[in-house]
Amino acid sequence: MNKAHRKLILPGVIVFFITALVFLAPILPLADVREMSIPSRFAGPSASHWLGQDEFGRDVLARLIWGGRASLFIAVGSALAAAVIGTALGLLGGFFRGVVEVLTVRASEVILCLPLLLLALLVVAILGAGTWPLIIALTILYTPNYARVVYSATLQVRSLDYVTAQTAMGAHPMQILARTVLPNIMPPLLVQMSLVIASALVIESGLSFLGLGVVPPTPSWGLMIRAARGAMEQQPLLLIWPSLALAGTIFTFNLLCDRLQSVLDPRGITGGGAFWLRKNQRKTVENERVAEPSTDALLLVEDLSIVLGREGRDTELVRGVSFKVMPGETRAIVGESGSGKTLSGLALNGLLPDVLSINGGRALFSTREGAQVDLTRLDEDAFRSLRGREVSMVFQDAAAALNPVLRIGEQVGEAIRAHKEIDDAALDERIISLLRQVGLPDPERRVRSYPHELSGGQRQRAMIAVAVANEPRLLIADEPTTALDPTIQAQILDLFKTLMADTSGMGLIFVTHDLAVVSEIADRVTVMYAGEVVEEGPVADVFERPRHPYTAALIASVPEGDADRLIAIPGTVPTPKDLPPGCRFAPRCAHAIDACTTHSPEAEHPSLDRRTRCIRWKDVT
Amino acid sequence: MLRYIAYRCVVALFLVWVVVTSVFLLLHLIPGDPAELLLSQGSIAADPAAVEALRERMGLNEPLWQQYLDHLGGVLTGDLGASFRDGAPVIEQIATRLPRTLEVIVAAALIATSIGVPLGTYAAIHANSFADNVISFFASAALSTPVFVVGTVVILIFAQQLRILPAGGFVPFSEDPLGHIQLLLLPAGTVALSLLAVITRMSRASVLEVLQRDYVRTARAKGIVRKRILRRHVVRNALIPVLTILGLEMGTLIGGTVLVEFVFNWPGLSGYLVAAVDARDYPEVVGIVMTISILFVFLNLVIDVINAALDPRISLVRR
Numbered sequence: 001m002n003k004a005h006r007k008l009i010l011p012g013v014i015v016f017f018i019t020a021l022v023f024l025a026p027i028l029p030l031a032d033v034r035e036m037s038i039p040s041r042f043a044g045p046s047a048s049h050w051l052g053q054d055e056f057g058r059d060v061l062a063r064l065i066w067g068g069r070a071s072l073f074i075a076v077g078s079a080l081a082a083a084v085i086g087t088a089l090g091l092l093g094g095f096f097r098g099v100v101e102v103l104t105v106r107a108s109e110v111i112l113c114l115p116l117l118l119l120a121l122l123v124v125a126i127l128g129a130g131t132w133p134l135i136i137a138l139t140i141l142y143t144p145n146y147a148r149v150v151y152s153a154t155l156q157v158r159s160l161d162y163v164t165a166q167t168a169m170g171a172h173p174m175q176i177l178a179r180t181v182l183p184n185i186m187p188p189l190l191v192q193m194s195l196v197i198a199s200a201l202v203i204e205s206g207l208s209f210l211g212l213g214v215v216p217p218t219p220s221w222g223l224m225i226r227a228a229r230g231a232m233e234q235q236p237l238l239l240i241w242p243s244l245a246l247a248g249t250i251f252t253f254n255l256l257c258d259r260l261q262s263v264l265d266p267r268g269i270t271g272g273g274a275f276w277l278r279k280n281q282r283k284t285v286e287n288e289r290v291a292e293p294s295t296d297a298l299l300l301v302e303d304l305s306i307v308l309g310r311e312g313r314d315t316e317l318v319r320g321v322s323f324k325v326m327p328g329e330t331r332a333i334v335g336e337s338g339s340g341k342t343l344s345g346l347a348l349n350g351l352l353p354d355v356l357s358i359n360g361g362r363a364l365f366s367t368r369e370g371a372q373v374d375l376t377r378l379d380e381d382a383f384r385s386l387r388g389r390e391v392s393m394v395f396q397d398a399a400a401a402l403n404p405v406l407r408i409g410e411q412v413g414e415a416i417r418a419h420k421e422i423d424d425a426a427l428d429e430r431i432i433s434l435l436r437q438v439g440l441p442d443p444e445r446r447v448r449s450y451p452h453e454l455s456g457g458q459r460q461r462a463m464i465a466v467a468v469a470n471e472p473r474l475l476i477a478d479e480p481t482t483a484l485d486p487t488i489q490a491q492i493l494d495l496f497k498t499l500m501a502d503t504s505g506m507g508l509i510f511v512t513h514d515l516a517v518v519s520e521i522a523d524r525v526t527v528m529y530a531g532e533v534v535e536e537g538p539v540a541d542v543f544e545r546p547r548h549p550y551t552a553a554l555i556a557s558v559p560e561g562d563a564d565r566l567i568a569i570p571g572t573v574p575t576p577k578d579l580p581p582g583c584r585f586a587p588r589c590a591h592a593i594d595a596c597t598t599h600s601p602e603a604e605h606p607s608l609d610r611r612t613r614c615i616r617w618k619d620v621t
Numbered sequence: 622m623l624r625y626i627a628y629r630c631v632v633a634l635f636l637v638w639v640v641v642t643s644v645f646l647l648l649h650l651i652p653g654d655p656a657e658l659l660l661s662q663g664s665i666a667a668d669p670a671a672v673e674a675l676r677e678r679m680g681l682n683e684p685l686w687q688q689y690l691d692h693l694g695g696v697l698t699g700d701l702g703a704s705f706r707d708g709a710p711v712i713e714q715i716a717t718r719l720p721r722t723l724e725v726i727v728a729a730a731l732i733a734t735s736i737g738v739p740l741g742t743y744a745a746i747h748a749n750s751f752a753d754n755v756i757s758f759f760a761s762a763a764l765s766t767p768v769f770v771v772g773t774v775v776i777l778i779f780a781q782q783l784r785i786l787p788a789g790g791f792v793p794f795s796e797d798p799l800g801h802i803q804l805l806l807l808p809a810g811t812v813a814l815s816l817l818a819v820i821t822r823m824s825r826a827s828v829l830e831v832l833q834r835d836y837v838r839t840a841r842a843k844g845i846v847r848k849r850i851l852r853r854h855v856v857r858n859a860l861i862p863v864l865t866i867l868g869l870e871m872g873t874l875i876g877g878t879v880l881v882e883f884v885f886n887w888p889g890l891s892g893y894l895v896a897a898v899d900a901r902d903y904p905e906v907v908g909i910v911m912t913i914s915i916l917f918v919f920l921n922l923v924i925d926v927i928n929a930a931l932d933p934r935i936s937l938v939r940r
Binding site for chain 1: 835854873880
């Protein structure tokens with residue numbers, strides 16, 4: 001029993017209690033609901049009348065329970081009747097489709113086009129007031145709700161393999177419906193049921209309140225509120241009791257519905273919100289500046305670790321990542337999905353999702369002014385002034401990364417305005433020259449375009465224009481070519497190369513899984529596997545002589561013109577929750593020895609500018 | 622954009638035709654003679670001569686197609702027939718009362734949106750915090766309390782205990798502007814409460830979803846200040862589904878303010894409908910239902926056009 005299930009207990013128990021109370025009304029020792037006592041009109045609560053007496057001196061508690069009986073009888077009765085009819089319509093429509101669907105589901109949906117209360121009034125106008133007309137009216141009202149739910153659930157179940165199999169084996173459609181479809185649609189039906197009961201209670205009590213529902217002297221909550229309204233100056237309590245009973249019951253059924261839903265669909269519980277948007281968040285971190293420049297690198301990352309979850313019960317996704325980027329240098333970070341390459345890139349721009357955090361290491365960045373800041377210790381505000389101006393990002397999927405409802409010009413312009421006071425004319429000029437710089441055709445017209453009006457390659461160019469709008473010192477590109485066609489990929493890579501050539505001193509971190517792209521664009525490469533850096537060095541050297549079996553295997557798996565066959569790496573990347581105890585690549589490594597599976601290897605230096613995390617690098621490469 | 626609006630107008634006109642036709646069919650498909658139904662009192666049968674006279678007056682003796690054309694023509698020329706009770710043209714009553722109902726709904730929508738959107742946005746940003754739980758609880762409670770309970774309790778508090786606002790009634794704005802607004806406050810506030818709950822919940826869900834989107838991360842990566850990210854990127858996009866819901870809710874309210882108008886003695890369209898239903902005045906009921914349905918359709922049209930203005934992709938997709 002998990003948390004979602006436990007949360008069902010409270011509303012479940014209250015619903016059971018209310019139901020039991022009204023069900024047992026005839027045998028409970030309650031006062032007669034019709035027994036009047038004019039002398040004790042409007043009497044307050046007393047020992048014999050716990051909740052007091054109404055305008056005719058009748059016992060309020062008894063009337064409340066009997067009133068609940070009437071209200072719930074109508075609500076539950078019509079909910080059940082609508083469930084039976086609606087389920088039948090939905091099943092037939094969903095199973096047979098075609099004309100049957102039009103006659104059942106679509107026909108009943110016409111009812112949904114009109115306001116509920118209006119329809120109920122229409123039915124009452126035709127049938128007259130009273131308990132049974134109410135049940136008929138509410139049944140008609142709620143049938144389409146069930147028909148819809150059951151219809152869509154049936155469509156889903158119908159296409160499942162075992163249902164298809166039964167049909168193929170010649171089972172009668174009715175048999176299949178009864179045996180396989182019905183049990184499968186019970187859960188959504190239950191949710192619908194509690195929702196309909198709550199809604200029916202609202203409409204029933206409303207009509208009774210108007211005098212068009214339950215007919216006196218039968219007590220009902222709506223009628224009690226109607227009567228108390230005339231006497232609320234003498235005895236406000238008479239209004240309070242039925243109001244509380246009514247609202248409380250509806251609230252309970254709504255709560256039951258909500259919680260049933262979260263049991264059935266755990267995805268509905270989205271976490272988080274946005275810590276970065278909250279004010280006064282993360283006060284603990286001081287924006288420290290490292291006293292003296294300790295390196296001439298643009299960026300020096302040391303021992304960076306990223307964890308998922310709260311302290312104590314966290315999972316390490318990235319461990320001990322170190323690399324540096326010199327001014328004007330292109331650093332590729334390469335690895336399979338789940339290697340932690342994208343997270344490392346996001347961390348350097350303070351854009352990790354709220355559930356992740358940096359729990360170790362540092363990332364020293366030299367700003368334009370020559371100061372050094374540790375990117376792992378900045379709070380949101382300090383990061384804001386760096387983002388776009390000093391460190392910038394190009395994301396993988398430009399279609400999702402551009403705001404669909406804003407024009408391209410505005411999206412580029414706001415990046416500039418974020419860091420610079422600039423008048424409109426100069427801004428327009430700058431936007432157009434940027435778009436021209438990234439090779440977007442017809443930039444004067446494109447500034448007025450929305451993202452969906454551009455092609456995939458053009459969107460990525462616009463995305464790059466946003467990133468370089470303020471001539472950042474460090475550009476982080478997260479798989480910027482992955483979502484594109486091969487020909488467009490080559491164009492975008494060329495654009496990156498041109499940008500690097502034209503901008504002096506800008507560093508580029510290029511995150512990718514594609515080794516061909518690495519050899520094309522990068523000066524140095526960092527190979528990551530399962531959250532760790534396994535090898536690092538100049539691109540040409542690493543490709544010519546890999547010093548880690550994983551790198552070697554990756555290179556061997558790249559399709560090349562003269563290769564006879566591709567060599568795939570056996571096995572899969574381990575998940576962060578069950579990493580092997582020793583070397584993380586050992587289970588998939590052809591060269592693994594016993595020592596590999598017991599101790600996690602430290603970084604070794606085969607030469608001055610090379611690094612590998614393999615104890616057998618001398619033997620295996 | 623213009624083409625899209627034109628297209629939506631054609632669809633709306635088609636829907637209006639469907640409504641007008643359905644109402645006509647409803648009138649003739651209900652078992653029993655409407656004239657007889659009107660004249661009979663409980664179990665006492667109606668006088669056959671009177672029924673025949675009424676049938677003649679209602680045009681029920683004409684062929685069905687003739688009646689249908691008359692019905693269509695009546696709607697087109699704004700002639701919805703005469704009230705059975707007093708013989709006055711139904712359209713006149715609707716014309717006086719509809720603006721009063723719309724006034725309550727529009728005032729309620731303004732109150733609910735101006736509070737609900739910021740409240741829902743705050744709850745989303747602070748999801749699962751104490752403040753979020755409190756907001757969510759009150760939203761559920763407001764949704765669970767029927768509008769006539771809220772109205773009655775509000776009268777008890779503001780009119781009877783505190784005595785700061787009148788309990789109900791109506792004065793035309795032209796006669797007494799201040800009194801009119803005072804009288805409007807309680808009914809509009811009552812309708813606003815449940816609407817507020819809907820809008821708060823919807824805004825919260827919508828903002829939570831938008832916050833997960835890549836373009837919000839892009840906006841952060843640009844280094845824009847929080848307020849601008851929130852306004853231009855988060856709320857702007859989150860508003861689209863909220864507005865749709867608001868439109869649907871307002872449409873429902875046009876026929877659903879019955880209870881509020883009854884509680885506060887507000888002489889609007891819905892109250893008129895209840896009286897018509899009570900008296901089984903067919904021309905009135907049909908006229909009101911038709912008016913409300915047509916308004917409902919056009920409200921949806923307006924919402925669609927606003928959505929298209931907010932989200933440029935819409936006009937492209939459904940063109």
